[in-house]
Amino acid sequence: MKKTITIVWWGIWWLATAILLAKQWHSVSVYEKNECLWGRASIFSEKWYTFDMWPSRYLMPDLFEEFFASIGENITDRLTLEKLSPSYKVFYPKQFGSALSSESLSSMNVYADIDRMAGQFESLEVWSGQRFKKFLKNSWRQYTIGMEFAKRNYDSLFDFFRLDIARKWLQLNIFTTIDKYVARFFTTRILQKIMQYTTVFLGTPPSQTPALYNIMSYVDFAMGVWYPKGWLHSIVQVLRDIGLKYGVKYYLDSEVTQVVILDNTVSELVLSDWRVVASDLFVINADQAWFETTLLPASFQTYSQSFRDKKIFAPSWFIIYAGIDKKLPNFEHHNLYFNDDWNKSFGDIFDRKLLPEDPSIYVSMISKTDLWSAPAWKENLFVLVPIPNGIIISDEQKSTYRDKIWTIIGNMAGEKIVSHIEYERMFDVSDFKERYNAWNGTALWLAHTMLQTASFRPNNYSKKLHNLFYVWHNTNPGIGVPMVIISARLVVERMQKRWVL
Numbered sequence: 001m002k003k004t005i006t007i008v009w010w011g012i013w014w015l016a017t018a019i020l021l022a023k024q025w026h027s028v029s030v031y032e033k034n035e036c037l038w039g040r041a042s043i044f045s046e047k048w049y050t051f052d053m054w055p056s057r058y059l060m061p062d063l064f065e066e067f068f069a070s071i072g073e074n075i076t077d078r079l080t081l082e083k084l085s086p087s088y089k090v091f092y093p094k095q096f097g098s099a100l101s102s103e104s105l106s107s108m109n110v111y112a113d114i115d116r117m118a119g120q121f122e123s124l125e126v127w128s129g130q131r132f133k134k135f136l137k138n139s140w141r142q143y144t145i146g147m148e149f150a151k152r153n154y155d156s157l158f159d160f161f162r163l164d165i166a167r168k169w170l171q172l173n174i175f176t177t178i179d180k181y182v183a184r185f186f187t188t189r190i191l192q193k194i195m196q197y198t199t200v201f202l203g204t205p206p207s208q209t210p211a212l213y214n215i216m217s218y219v220d221f222a223m224g225v226w227y228p229k230g231w232l233h234s235i236v237q238v239l240r241d242i243g244l245k246y247g248v249k250y251y252l253d254s255e256v257t258q259v260v261i262l263d264n265t266v267s268e269l270v271l272s273d274w275r276v277v278a279s280d281l282f283v284i285n286a287d288q289a290w291f292e293t294t295l296l297p298a299s300f301q302t303y304s305q306s307f308r309d310k311k312i313f314a315p316s317w318f319i320i321y322a323g324i325d326k327k328l329p330n331f332e333h334h335n336l337y338f339n340d341d342w343n344k345s346f347g348d349i350f351d352r353k354l355l356p357e358d359p360s361i362y363v364s365m366i367s368k369t370d371l372w373s374a375p376a377w378k379e380n381l382f383v384l385v386p387i388p389n390g391i392i393i394s395d396e397q398k399s400t401y402r403d404k405i406w407t408i409i410g411n412m413a414g415e416k417i418v419s420h421i422e423y424e425r426m427f428d429v430s431d432f433k434e435r436y437n438a439w440n441g442t443a444l445w446l447a448h449t450m451l452q453t454a455s456f457r458p459n460n461y462s463k464k465l466h467n468l469f470y471v472w473h474n475t476n477p478g479i480g481v482p483m484v485i486i487s488a489r490l491v492v493e494r495m496q497k498r499w500v501l
Contacts, residue, residue, distance in 0.1 A: 009031070020489065028247070032251065059480070088332060153490050176210075199213060227366070315444075316438075318401065336362055389443075392429070428441075458475055
């Protein structure tokens with residue numbers, strides 16, 4: 001039976017959800033808090049520079065191809081994708097030290113070429129080339145199994161107790177952490193970091209990340225890193241256009257301020273301009289903790305404050321968007337600086353709630369690949385530094401930290417570039433709270449620790465309101481654009497099961 005379905009708030013995941021539901025002939029409307037549909041995949045332009053507001057990393061192309069095929073589309077007809085070579089460049093201190101010193105940094109280009117990378121590893125550590133190939137063979141096998149688990153809904157831990165499922169689950173190295181797993185193969189610290197760094201994008205220190213996430217090494221070194229021409233938000237534009245084809249209605253500047261509940265059912269949403277939205281079913285794509293604590297009475301919240309107090313939330317990010325009035329030949333499209341003492345940095349972020357003294361840094365320079373992102377002979381930089389969530393950064397602290405970051409970036413570039421900054425904008429904890437309603441200003445919501453993976457993540461439906469569902473990276477399977485594409489399919493399956501759509 002045809003239903004009216006309302007989806008609240010932004011991003012790739014709810015656009016994907018809207019398409020899947022609209023293709024089933026349901027009447028689907030989407031309400032976005034901000035001025036555009038793109039969510040965290042937004043762009044903005046200043047002084048002829050155009051910036052992705054999120055890392056422009058397009059990974060796991062197989063999952064995108066699978067999703068587009070499921071809605072009757074050929075992804076190559078919709079997106080122009082370029083495989084990056086190198087995938088990214090890694091910078092690190094030559095000896096025990098810091099990029100804050102005047103000493104130049106060592107660097108390595110990383111390619112989606114297993115033989116080539118095995119040779120580079122071998123040049124740094126004897127026999128590591130063979131171990132690298134063995135590592136990736138294991139990662140490929142675990143990627144195949146891991147995707148089976150990622151594409152399922154779970155109701156409880158007992159879902160894993162079937163013998164066939166348990167056998168596969170035990171093949172995923174779930175009882176060790178990724179730092180210990182990687183150490184079995186490599187002893188050189190920079191090689192260990194290259195094989196672990198993706199945990200930063202999972203919001204978790206390597207010492208707390210399950211080793212099953214070594215599957216991301218297979219993604220990096222076998223599948224490669226891609227760039228969708230027209231910035232990351234081109235994916236969202238494509239999904240919007242497909243949604244329009246199936247009758248999805250989009251409403252901007254539509255912030256929900258009240259949820260009306262009758263008989264354990266959400267009957268209406270009230271918007272900031274006093275419009276009232278009635279619907280049969282509601283899908284919430286907002287930060288789940290914010291939505292429940294801000295808009296639902298405690299008696300209708302699926303998860304209590306004590307539940308959230310026990311959870312480990314991912315860091316926030318200190319982001320700088322910068323236009324540089326010269327070319328920077330030492331940078332690739334994606335660049336990573338790994339500081340020497342990860343343990344101290346992660347301790348600062350997760351335990352001591354301090355701005356890391358010698359931070360690791362991600363720098364995206366999409367002007368290396370997309371000439372339209374910056375004026376001729378100039379560069380477009382997106383700078384990301386993991387920092388604690390929930391902290392307040394004064395203007396003085398922000399200025400001091402900004403200077404420290406530019407010192408490191410200058411050493412990565414091999415030249416001083418502060419005097420060449422033509423445009424600059426900073427974005428931090430308070431901005432994540434204001435723009436995205438992010439709980440404690442986290443960039444990624446729940447970190448991917450062992451007890452916050454798969455069935456341990458919050459479920460994609462309300463246990464108190466029977467027509468309310470959740471989609472996004474707070475639910476299973478978790479963080480990352482490819483994963484939330486899966487999340488869209490899972491929430492639709494959940495709605496079909498509970499409402500016989």
